[in-house]
Structures are given as structure tokens and as C-alpha cells.
Amino acid sequence: MFLKMVKNDFVRQKIVTISVFVFIAMAVLLGASAINNIANLIQSMSDLQERAVPADITQMHSGEFDQAEIDKFTEEQRENIAMQETMVLLTLDGSNIHFGNNQTMAGTVQGISFVVQNKKFDFIMDLDNKKLDVTEGEVAVPIYFMQQYDLKIGDTITVKSGEYENEFVISDYARDYEMNSSLTSSKRFVINQADYNEMLLKQAGELEYLIEFKLHENGDSQGLQTAYIEGGLPANGPTVGGKIFLMFNAMSDAAVAMVIILISVLLIIIASLCIRLTFLATIDEDLREIGVMKAVGISKKDIKKVYLNKYRVMSVVAGIIGYLLSFAVVNLFNGNMRLYISSDLSGNLKYVLSLIAPLLVYFMIVMYCKKVLKRIDKISAVEALRKDSMERGKNQKYSFPLLKNKFFSTNIYMGLRDVWKRFKLYRLLFFIFIVCTFIVILPINIYNTMNSPEFSTYMGIGKSDMRIDLRRTDSITEDFKKLQEELKNDSDIEKYAAYITSSYQVKNAESWDYMNIETGDFSVFPLNYLEGRAPEGEGEISLSFANASKDGLNKNVGDKVSVKVGGEEKNLKVTGIYQDITNGGKTAKAHTSLGVNDEAVLWYIVYMDVAQGVDIREKMEYYQNAYDSAQVNDIKEYTRQTLGNIIDQMSTVVIGAFAIAVIIAVLITALFLRMLLSKDMSQIAIMRSMGLTSKNIKHQYMAGTMMVLILGIIVGVLASNYLGELLVSMAMSTMGAAKIEFVHVVWQTWLLCPLVLIVVVGFTIFVSCKVAVKDDLSVILRS
Structure with a gap:
């Protein structure tokens, strides 16, 4: 009997039922895919780590080296x-x-x-x-x-x-x-x-x-590094801990997973609202049937079961389909993982963890169904048979009289007026349009920001046209001086600045540690500082956000930092804190007066801007040919190569998010109009009887819904621009960038994406209204 009732209900409401079914499946699909991706990442990272057996501490060094000293130190530290x-x-x-x-x-x-x-x-x-x-x-x-x-x-x-x-x-x-x-x-x-x-x-x-x-498993990493430094062992280069390698390996896939999880959470929220919307529409349509069932003595519990069991079955079937499809869809996102971490992602962890998505969606749907079904308790058989119980208490003071309309056509004005008078009904659609826009714009903003030359400021680099890196060779110091002289006399170069990065001993809370400090004139290509300013005079230093945090040196602007230079200890004043995601996020910049640690120079870098009208490519080729040991790049290319994996992954997310948002917008709009037109059948019948055509009525609904869409898009774009920045900044703070400012491509965020949503949703509104208002409404008037 129950299956027969579900089947009859499906036949009666094919479009609504299929739409809700697809939406539940899609919510599960995305949620399970995100969890699947994380499970694959955890398992594949564990497998690679187990097989590769990475170092816990890696000291990079260039220059003189004696293995006997290292062997002696190793024997002394056998406990670690x-x-x-x-x-x-x-x-x-x-x-x-x-x-x-x-x-x-x-x-x-x-x-x-x-x-x-x-x-x-x-x-x-x-x-x-x-x-x-x-x-x-x-x-x-x-x-x-x-x-x-x-x-x-x-x-x-x-x-x-x-x-x-x-x-x-x-x-x-x-x-x-x-x-x-x-x-x-x-x-x-x-x-x-x-x-x-x-x-x-x-x-x-x-x-x-x-x-x-x-x-060893319980080895003291920090104590070992301190002993290494105090022993004066080879350390002309950065020291890297195993956790940094782990973070770098997982970063691109983790970043994608975080964006997918955010979209999945929003989808699950929308899914629950969608079910609520559909449920209200169904109950509203079935009020007479509910009244009949109550009148013949069927209990409230049994009436609720009729509706609840339908959605239970739908949630289970859609959840299973979404869960199974997620194992195919996740392949769109884990190509980078298969290549860089593990080609075999056949572990069992993902099958267990991915069950969280269908179970969560099922729980939320049942919870919402039970909450909405409480309305049945408040409806008496008489009220239900009158079919106006859902509208009680709706009498409002008359406002927006038609005679005062001077700007819009009658149909458009009536549509806008309807939104104002029933905004509580339309606010769900308004919220969903905001979320759809957010889902589209946020990944685009992240992609554009990472793909922009301005992202270099989050890598501890001032914005410039070109960058020349000099690699370590016997003639590197002479090449560095020669390059500066040539740049000074090159009329094609508008301005340039040279920087030297060396490894220095710096005092932390417990002992001395090594830190990469860059020296030079930081006023030529300034950074955006979170706090304070660049070092401008003798005895000044600025720290990266990660270095200044509690996990680093735990310093604020105005504090002192102890640095050893040539065996002599200097106290430098912290003048600023900037963002940097390179080298584990722990870097520093000091005034030239600090001096160069000649025994531990890591690299030489020169930044420059070319004069107006000069071909950057030609200038890059010239310096690349003039200095064999030089590596010449424009800043955009440098950023692209450094963040290549993440940028490529994010482009896939942009396409996927856009497709998801469009599907959501179409489904929700169709369901909402289905509910609205169902509620308004009597009103539509009266308008038809007064001589309004189907076209007139359709224009009213289109005007109101399009206004809600446009307002939702505006709020959604603003939310993705400002709230999105906050969310991304929170995620990136662990990597050394605590305040991300999006690079906005206006024609994409304010023109292209909104236009696509307006066209797609507009077409959906047109089709949905066209189908609804062509029914023979005289039947309703007779009833």
C-alpha cells in the first residue's frame, strides 16, 4: 500500500519529485566527493611518506663540507x-x-x-x-x-x-x-x-x-637543531623540517578540498531549504486530502508517515546514487594527487568516510520534514477542507496602490509589489540566489588573485616588471656587481633594487636558530604591511607574519630581535610585519646596514621596472643572454610557476562551481515557482476571470522573481568579495598570509557571471510560468 501511495504521488508530481531527487543526489555527490578527496589525500600522503621515508630535518648547505664532522655529531646525538x-x-x-x-x-x-x-x-x-x-x-x-x-x-x-x-x-x-x-x-x-x-x-x-x-620516534627536533647550530656545523642554507614538506605536498589538493567543502556545506543548506520549500508546497496542495484523512479518523502520526516515508525513500535512493557517482566525479579533482602523491587511490578509507555525506543529508532532510509536518498538528479538519489555513493571519494593511505607479508598466509594478508584500515568502529564493552567486564568484576571485602579478606581495615580493635571480657560481659576486652597474646605465630601466639573502643566527624564545634575512632598499618596490612599515634605517628589521607569530619568534612591532653577524650580537627593532607564503612563511627583511653574512649567502635577486614603451620580453632575453648564470622572469611568470599546481586545480573548481550554481538556480527557481503558482491558483483564476491574459500574469511573476534574482546577485557578489576574503584569509593564515585582498576582474564578477545567471534563470522563469498559467483555471473557480 505504501509503495502504491509513493508511486501515485510521483505520477501526480513528476517534475517536483524529480527535481528534488536530483538536488538531493547532487548535494550528496558534492559532499561525498569532497570527503572522498580528503580521504584520498590522507591515505595517499601516508602511503608516500611510509615508502619515501622523508627526513625529519634537512639542512641545505653550499660551500666547504666535511662529512667527518657530521658523523661525529650524529654519534653524539644517537638518542635523537x-x-x-x-x-x-x-x-x-x-x-x-x-x-x-x-x-x-x-x-x-x-x-x-x-x-x-x-x-x-x-x-x-x-x-x-x-x-x-x-x-x-x-x-x-x-x-x-x-x-x-x-x-x-x-x-x-x-x-x-x-x-x-x-x-x-x-x-x-x-x-x-x-x-x-x-x-x-x-x-x-x-x-x-x-x-x-x-x-x-x-x-x-x-x-x-x-x-x-x-x-627516533621521540627524538627532540628542536634540541637537535640547537645543538647543530651551537656545534658550528655546515649550515650555509635553509633548514627545513619534515612538516614543511608535508604541508607543501598537501597544499594544492587541500586548497581545492577546502573550496569543495565550502560549496558542499552551502549545497547541504540549500538542499534542506529546498526540501522545506517543496514540502510546504505539497502540504498546501494536499490540504483537502489532509482534511479528509483527519475527518475519517486517521491519526496525525499516520498522516505524517505518508509524507515522511516518501522523502525517506527519496533520500535513501538519491543518497545511494550520489554516493556511488561521487567516486567517478572525484576523478575531476584528484588528477594532481594521482600524479604527485599516489597513482593508486584504491584505499578503503574513502568508502567509509564518504558515507558521512549521504547520512548527513538524510538526517537533515528527515529533521526538516518532521519540523514542517508539525504544521499538520495545528490544522483542523474543517480548516483543511476550507483550504485557507496556511494563509490565516495574512491580512495586511493595503499598500502600494496601483494608482500611484508612475514608472513601471502595470504588470511589472504588480510583480514588484507582490515581492514587497510577501517578502517572507520570497526571502528563501533571495537567500539561494545569494548563495549561488557566492559559489560562482568566490572560486573566480581566488583564481584571479593567484594568477595575478599582485599575488607576489603575498610571497614577500614587491610588485615589479622583472626579476633576475643569480645562481651560485664562482663569479656570482662579480656578476652581481656588474649587473647593478649595467642596470644603472641602462636607459630602458626605470628603476631597480638589488637584494641579498643570507642565513643568520637569530635568538628565539628558547635558543638560537637560523633564519633567512634579505637585505636591501625596500622602499623601491614596497610591500603591503599588515602592521608597521619597511626597515628604513640602521638597526631595523621587518618580519613575515609566520615569523612574528607565537609559533615563530613571537614578536610585535617595536620589539627587539637578536641577530648574530660576524660573531657579534645585534639587537634589531621590528618595524613591520608582512605576508609571505614562501620558505615555510618564515622570512625577514633588514636594512642594508645589517651587513652581509658572506659565509652564508643563499641568493642574489634584482627587481626592476622597465621604462614606458620598452618591450619587456626583449629586455628579459637580453639579460638572460648577457648573464649565463642568471634566471630572468617577469613577476607574473614567476608567480605562475611557483603556484602552478594550485592555479591549475582552481581552474577546474571554477568550472565545476559555475555548473553547480547554474543547476541549483534552475532547480530552485522551478520548484519555487511551482509552489508559488500552486498557492496562487485561486488568485490567478480571479485575474483570468477579470480578463487578464496568460501573458499578463506571466509578466507579473517574471518581474517579481527577476527583481529578487538581481538583488540576490548584487548581495552575492558583495559577499564573495568581502566575506570571501575573510574566509580565504583565515585559511591562508596557517601558510603565512593573514590578510588576502582579492584581485577583482570587474567584467567577470559584475558582468559575465551575473549575465549568465540572469539569462539562465530568466529562461527558467519564462518556461515555468508558461506551463503553469495555461491550465484551465475555470475548474478552480467552480471548486
């Missing part, structure tokens, strides 16, 4: 250190790597190193997460470069450096736990020991070292 290994890197410039048709990797912002596979830990894996074993004449190329330059297995690359020249066949993709992410500034090419020895013999590249430590 389980294993130690030093990887020797042969670092080359991108211009030394040739491939394809006379192409090179000269434009890359990444450092390139050739290495052999480690023996104890920090293994570089293939796409099956197995240790790479490269034979002579072959090379495993990092995934980052395979993607960027569209390289394939079987292609060849040629390494040319001084007297050395050799051709390698690409045998594998190199999945590198420690250097996978585009946010890490170096990448490792894996070759055979024999090829490596030949490169070493012919002095191809500069020698650098990764001094790596694997700690």
Missing part, C-alpha cells in the same frame, strides 16, 4: 638520531638542460640538481611509489618538469656544462616527497652512479649538500 645521510647535489642552470628542438629549461624558477638515489632514507619514487633504480644513460625527471615542458618517457635531454656533454633517455617520472611541490625552489633529477661520477669528474655543475637526519 636514528639515521643520517648526506646527499651530494650537482646543481646546474636551466640553460644547461637541452631537449626537443633546441629548447632549454632556462626560463624555470626552479633550481635543478642531479643526484643518485639515497641508500637509507629520503628515497625518490616512481609513479608506482617504488624506489627509482636508474640504469646508465637514463634519467628520471621530476614530475614538475615533465608537466611544464610536456616531456614523455623515451624522450631525451642533453646536459651541457663546460667540458661535459651527455644525452640521457627519460626512463621515469621522479616523485620526490621533499621537492614535489612547485612551492619548493629546487628539483632533483635522478641518474645512475656511473653517470653521476662522470659529471663529478668533469666538474659539471656546482656542489651543494642536503644534510639529512631521520629521528
Whole structure:
């Protein structure tokens, strides 16, 4: 009997039932996909970490090196250190790597190193997460470069450096736990020991070292780093903890997952409102039937079951379909994960965690159904049979008389008047249009911001046209001075600023630690500071947000920071706090008077703006050819390469979010009008009997609904611009950027996206009204 009632109800309300069913399935689909993505990320990261055995502490070093000192330190710290290994890197410039048709990797912002596979830990894996074993004449190329330059297995690359020249066949993709992410500034090419020895013999590249430590489970990481520094061991380079590598690996997929989760939460809220809307419409239509059932003695509990069980069945079936489809849809979002973290995402965790979505949606729908069904308790059989109980208490003071209308046509004015008089009814639609707009605009704003040259300010870089990085070579200091002299005399360069980054010892709350401090004139290309200003005079320093926080140095503007320079301790005053997501977010900038730590110089960078009318590309090519060891990029390209994975992932989210928002808007608009026209049948019949045509009535509903849509779009765009900034800033604060300001592309956010929503929803309103008002309403008048 129950199944027969559900079937009859479905036949009677096909459009409404199918729409609600699709919407529930879509809510479950998105929710399960987001959870599925997170479960895959957790499981694949755990698998890669277990197989790659990454270092807990990695000290990068360039310059003189004695392994005996490291061995002695390791033995002294056996209570903390389980294993130690030093990887020797042969670092080359991108211009030394040739491939394809006379192409090179000269434009890359990444450092390139050739290495052999480690023996104890920090293994570089293939796409099956197995240790790479490269034979002579072959090379495993990092995934980052395979993607960027569209390289394939079987292609060849040629390494040319001084007297050395050799051709390698690409045998594998190199999945590198420690250097996978585009946010890490170096990448490792894996070759055979024999090829490596030949490169070493012919002095191809500069020698650098990764001094790596694997700690015991309860090893004291901070204590070990302090002992390392106090022991005066090789440390001409940054120190990186294992947690940083974990964060960098997960960042792009986690960022996408966070956006999908936000959209899913909004979808679940809309789903519950949608069910509520449909339920009210159904009960309103069935008031007479409810009155009959009450009159013949059927209990309230049994009447509620008729409606509740229908939605229970619908929620279960739609939930199962959405849950199963999520395992196909999630593939749209986990391509990056499959490539960079694990090709095999067949773990069982996702099947269990993804059940949260259908169960949550089912619970919310049943809860809302029970809440709405309480209205049946308040309806007597007599009231229900009169079919006006849902409208009681609606008598309002007459307002907006038609005679006072001077600006709109009668039909449009009546539609706008209806919205004003029944705004409580329309506010649900208003809220949903706001959410739909928010879902569309927020991902677009994030994408445009990350893809903009202005995003460089969140990477601790002032906005400029070009950036020149000088790699470490024997002549780097001379090249740096020569470059500045040439820029000074180059009339095509409007302004420039040179910066030197060195590693210094800085006192934290417990001991001394190493920190990268950049020195130079920061007034030429200023940053946007969260607090304070740039260092302008002697004894001044500014800190990144992550460095100034409690997890860093725990400093505020005006506090003092102790820095060791040339064995002498200096107290520097903190003048400002800025945002920086590079190098784990922990950087600092000091006035030139601090001096350069010559023994620990990490890199030299020059920023410049070209004069008006000068071709930036030509100028970049000139300096790239003039300085072999230089890496020349415009700031937009530098940002794109550094954030490449996240930007690519976000573009997929933009497309998906747009499609979801359009589907939501169409479904909700159709359901709302179905309910509204059902409620207004008597009123429509009276208007028809007075001589109004179907076209007149349709225009009234279209005018009112379109006004709600336009207001919803305006509020939605404003919410995505301001509330969206707050949400993204909260998420990015853990990475070192606490105050994100969106880059708005006005024609997209205020013209294109709203126009698409207006056209799609407008067409839906037109079709929905057209179907409804053509029915024979004389039947209603006779009833």
C-alpha cells in the first residue's frame, strides 16, 4: 500500500519529485566527493611518506663540507638520531638542460640538481611509489618538469656544462616527497652512479649538500637543531623540517578540498531549504486530502508517515546514487594527487568516510520534514477542507496602490509589489540566489588573485616588471656587481633594487636558530604591511607574519630581535610585519646596514621596472643572454610557476562551481515557482476571470522573481568579495598570509557571471510560468 501511495504521488508530481531527487543526489555527490578527496589525500600522503621515508630535518648547505664532522655529531646525538645521510647535489642552470628542438629549461624558477638515489632514507619514487633504480644513460625527471615542458618517457635531454656533454633517455617520472611541490625552489633529477661520477669528474655543475637526519620516534627536533647550530656545523642554507614538506605536498589538493567543502556545506543548506520549500508546497496542495484523512479518523502520526516515508525513500535512493557517482566525479579533482602523491587511490578509507555525506543529508532532510509536518498538528479538519489555513493571519494593511505607479508598466509594478508584500515568502529564493552567486564568484576571485602579478606581495615580493635571480657560481659576486652597474646605465630601466639573502643566527624564545634575512632598499618596490612599515634605517628589521607569530619568534612591532653577524650580537627593532607564503612563511627583511653574512649567502635577486614603451620580453632575453648564470622572469611568470599546481586545480573548481550554481538556480527557481503558482491558483483564476491574459500574469511573476534574482546577485557578489576574503584569509593564515585582498576582474564578477545567471534563470522563469498559467483555471473557480 505504501509503495502504491509513493508511486501515485510521483505520477501526480513528476517534475517536483524529480527535481528534488536530483538536488538531493547532487548535494550528496558534492559532499561525498569532497570527503572522498580528503580521504584520498590522507591515505595517499601516508602511503608516500611510509615508502619515501622523508627526513625529519634537512639542512641545505653550499660551500666547504666535511662529512667527518657530521658523523661525529650524529654519534653524539644517537638518542635523537636514528639515521643520517648526506646527499651530494650537482646543481646546474636551466640553460644547461637541452631537449626537443633546441629548447632549454632556462626560463624555470626552479633550481635543478642531479643526484643518485639515497641508500637509507629520503628515497625518490616512481609513479608506482617504488624506489627509482636508474640504469646508465637514463634519467628520471621530476614530475614538475615533465608537466611544464610536456616531456614523455623515451624522450631525451642533453646536459651541457663546460667540458661535459651527455644525452640521457627519460626512463621515469621522479616523485620526490621533499621537492614535489612547485612551492619548493629546487628539483632533483635522478641518474645512475656511473653517470653521476662522470659529471663529478668533469666538474659539471656546482656542489651543494642536503644534510639529512631521520629521528627516533621521540627524538627532540628542536634540541637537535640547537645543538647543530651551537656545534658550528655546515649550515650555509635553509633548514627545513619534515612538516614543511608535508604541508607543501598537501597544499594544492587541500586548497581545492577546502573550496569543495565550502560549496558542499552551502549545497547541504540549500538542499534542506529546498526540501522545506517543496514540502510546504505539497502540504498546501494536499490540504483537502489532509482534511479528509483527519475527518475519517486517521491519526496525525499516520498522516505524517505518508509524507515522511516518501522523502525517506527519496533520500535513501538519491543518497545511494550520489554516493556511488561521487567516486567517478572525484576523478575531476584528484588528477594532481594521482600524479604527485599516489597513482593508486584504491584505499578503503574513502568508502567509509564518504558515507558521512549521504547520512548527513538524510538526517537533515528527515529533521526538516518532521519540523514542517508539525504544521499538520495545528490544522483542523474543517480548516483543511476550507483550504485557507496556511494563509490565516495574512491580512495586511493595503499598500502600494496601483494608482500611484508612475514608472513601471502595470504588470511589472504588480510583480514588484507582490515581492514587497510577501517578502517572507520570497526571502528563501533571495537567500539561494545569494548563495549561488557566492559559489560562482568566490572560486573566480581566488583564481584571479593567484594568477595575478599582485599575488607576489603575498610571497614577500614587491610588485615589479622583472626579476633576475643569480645562481651560485664562482663569479656570482662579480656578476652581481656588474649587473647593478649595467642596470644603472641602462636607459630602458626605470628603476631597480638589488637584494641579498643570507642565513643568520637569530635568538628565539628558547635558543638560537637560523633564519633567512634579505637585505636591501625596500622602499623601491614596497610591500603591503599588515602592521608597521619597511626597515628604513640602521638597526631595523621587518618580519613575515609566520615569523612574528607565537609559533615563530613571537614578536610585535617595536620589539627587539637578536641577530648574530660576524660573531657579534645585534639587537634589531621590528618595524613591520608582512605576508609571505614562501620558505615555510618564515622570512625577514633588514636594512642594508645589517651587513652581509658572506659565509652564508643563499641568493642574489634584482627587481626592476622597465621604462614606458620598452618591450619587456626583449629586455628579459637580453639579460638572460648577457648573464649565463642568471634566471630572468617577469613577476607574473614567476608567480605562475611557483603556484602552478594550485592555479591549475582552481581552474577546474571554477568550472565545476559555475555548473553547480547554474543547476541549483534552475532547480530552485522551478520548484519555487511551482509552489508559488500552486498557492496562487485561486488568485490567478480571479485575474483570468477579470480578463487578464496568460501573458499578463506571466509578466507579473517574471518581474517579481527577476527583481529578487538581481538583488540576490548584487548581495552575492558583495559577499564573495568581502566575506570571501575573510574566509580565504583565515585559511591562508596557517601558510603565512593573514590578510588576502582579492584581485577583482570587474567584467567577470559584475558582468559575465551575473549575465549568465540572469539569462539562465530568466529562461527558467519564462518556461515555468508558461506551463503553469495555461491550465484551465475555470475548474478552480467552480471548486
